[in-house]
Amino acid sequence: MTSERFDPSSADVRWQAAWDAAQTFRADDASPRPRSYVLEMFPYPSGRIHIGHVRNYTMGDVLARYKRMQGFEVLHPMGWDSFGMPAENAAMEQGVHPGGWTRANIKAMTAQLKRLGFSFDWSRELSTCEPEYYGHEQSLFLDLYAAGLVTRKESAVNWDPVDMTVLANEQVIDGRGWRSGALVEKRKLSQWFLKITQFADELLDGLGALKNWPDKVRLMQENWIGKSQGLQFTFWSADRATEVEVFTTRPDTIFGASFVAIAADHPIAQGLAAGDPAVADFIAECRKGGTTAAEIETQEKLGFDTGIRLVHPFDPAIELPLYIANFVLMDYGTGAVFGCPAHDQRDIDFARKYGLPVTRVVADGDLTDPVFVGDEAYTGPGALVNSRFLDGMDVEAAKAEVIARAEQSQWGRGTTVWRLRDWGVSRQRYWGTPIPFIHCGDCGVVPVPKDQLPVVLPEDVDFSVPGNPLERHPTWKHVDCPNCGKAATRETDTLDTFVNSSWYFLRFASQPADRPFDPEVIKQWLPVEQYIGGIEHAILHLLYARFWTRALAHIGLIDVKEPFASLFTQGMVTHETYSRVDPGNGQVVYFSPSEIEKRAVPASPEQAPHETPSGIATSGVDVTVALTGMGIGVAQGSVSPEIAIPVTGQAMKVEQGRVTKVFKRGTDEELNAGRVIKMSKSKKNVVDPDDIIAQYGADAVRWFMLSDSPPERDLPWSEAGIEGCGRFVQRLWRIASGNPQAAADAASNPALHKLMHRTIAGVGADIEALQFNKAVAKLYELAGGIEKAAPSAEKIAAIAVLPRLASPMMPHLAEEMYHALGGTGLVAEAAWPDVDPAALVDDEVTIAIQVLGKLRDTVTVAKGLPREELEALALASEKVQRALDGKAVKKVIVVPDRLVNLVA
């Protein structure tokens, strides 16, 4: 019972229902099978599934399905990272409730995901905005608080005085709120922090064990944590009235010091400013500087000599001027440094500008002259010079010596400074996890008792006025103090949404109603065997999740320390862009590539004004791209003339097949074929997954996501590419439905037998290595091999194995093929085919014969032929003799079963 064509529109839903009915993808905690936890980063419910999600989840799905076929009990869950700002923005813009908006989005996106046939265990679906999730998060937060890992401290935030809200750094544009346009103020607020710095060392050391993480991500985290070892010590003025604590990673260069500099925000600078308007002016000048990358780069080094002189710790006779400098950061180290211009580029820039001494203390080869020439600091290795007792030591020895002496004389100590800050988790926002604390006039900050959890976010809130709706809710924040019973108020800050995503992988593994998770169940699933997501989460999300896992292990709730054994960061899905500068207002207008089709039209109206564009390129006529005229003065919805762009970039208007106008290059009407970039609404180059599933079926879309580009690189979307995938789906279907009867006397086909087993082994290895593009190529080869083969038992066997090989990637088609071939049950539950190791061994090999490293001939011989025979065969070749041209062979390189290279 087979139809001519595979019809995804009926097959997809049919098999999705079958998997559902059989509970195929339900992970069983009680299963005797070994465990495999495959996880993709869960999405924010923005409204629509993006093609990038499709790529991400397809990769995870292939691995999860393959692992299941390999006999693993697979946990492959899906859920929603559903707290966050877009819901509040929608509430303000559209007058809807954040919860309603979010839940409607989840519903729509769930339907989209189901259309793709992903093998998710939907019974474990979770949504972080529901009390069933965030209530447990509050409980964990209280546990961390009890363990001393949560603190409250004053911290500066970006405050938008019009919207009455705190802004993230990314929301501050040119010093103004992105929505209100109001000048942003720095405000000090008492905020909640998680003590991630307490785990800085562990988080850094732990990276070393994450062998299956991309080096790039480990390096980014390492830099983010930013460990620096050095010496912290105090400079005093001769009269002991001023002391400046500095930190340096180069204590060895202490005899090259020529100034001390403090940040504009440093207490000493602030103190001086109070009594001296000139200092105050200078500090104001420093603050003016922008904070963007480009501004910092071009910013000049500025300094202000305070007039204060500090004495050198090793010799009171040496005095150093104390400057206030704009390049010193208050929030790193101690907010003060000593400058050694000869060996630090920043310091030499500063010293040259203010005429300070530049003394060489590390020899650059034979250069030992104390007078340092030039404007480029020497930061390389060398021996200490001009440094008294340090002379002759190498840099490392000198560092150790200075630290030892400082500690002995008690004016300094060896120390470690981190770039990593404690994690501020307070958000003055409505749509987040309420922080479970109560402020009492008498008792201070009191944790909400666990039996009163969850602290539920009220739904009846008002977004018509700016500010945090929790603040002005009539009843919500008013509670009695759990401690003394007096009237008190709830904390109205909510948790950073990164907290939600810092432990969701635990809740997926185990979700009892009465506690966050069951440690015994966690033990059998964690760590996640393979985590897949975007590189944009290389630092924050992945660092926070690692921290939470360690913190929970630290307080004994779990005993896994690293949540993700392997990490894979996939590339983006890109698409071409088309744009044009609108001559009217000078703004760039984008056109959707979906409106573009290739066709030939005359290159100019002059050339052939009445030619009808045909589908055929003829010589002398440019191949052009025709674009319907959305956005070029044509009202949407009307019948548009077309805009055609020849490959050279010149655009023309085509009406009813006639070129009526040319948008000349170099004029203000030029139309540009832009770069291939990430899909984005504003560039009008998005492709909606629903549209392409409807057109080609889920399997073709999945297959495209895996084809061609290596998964870590960007994948360029193309219409031709997805069409090719659709064709391959049909091709496989024809193979399976073609009824390949082997004639009784048909010759056997050992080559196909080998190809089949090579493919089974290769596809499996490629999937495990996440090299899906290679697995795809191997399946194409097997399909081609089967099609070319004459009827034989091997051909029947190869066809029979095809559904199982295709199942992880094209699950709906695979089920259909499996049943067409008489399979019972579900191929999704079938075992991955066995490999015959004997079939992987070739008994014949092709030997390359080279002369002087250049290929001259090949011979096919039995495997394992001895060297002498290979050599003789090589010399017997006519082509080789011609290449040798009578020259004597001086040397023969033989690589058995591979090649012979004759050196003449």
Added chain:
RNA sequence: GCGGACGUGGCGGAAUGGUAGACGCCGGGGACUUAAAAUCCCCUGAGCCUUGCUCGUGUGGGUUCGAGUCCCACCGUCCGCACCA
């Protein structure tokens, strides 16, 4: 500026130091068809004096019997960080 990745046909890309361009897309030719779609077959890096030869993996050097692959320098593209003491 610092750190990292990458550079192979018209395009996406294959290639444990050992036959460069697997596989796919595009393109060309043919078969089938009244015709089209679909499908199938063949060709498809460049050049040439075409039984074959020469050149060819960003550029220039090097190591090697042999380099897309290893080393050095440079050019270009992309990404991350950013005055971190």
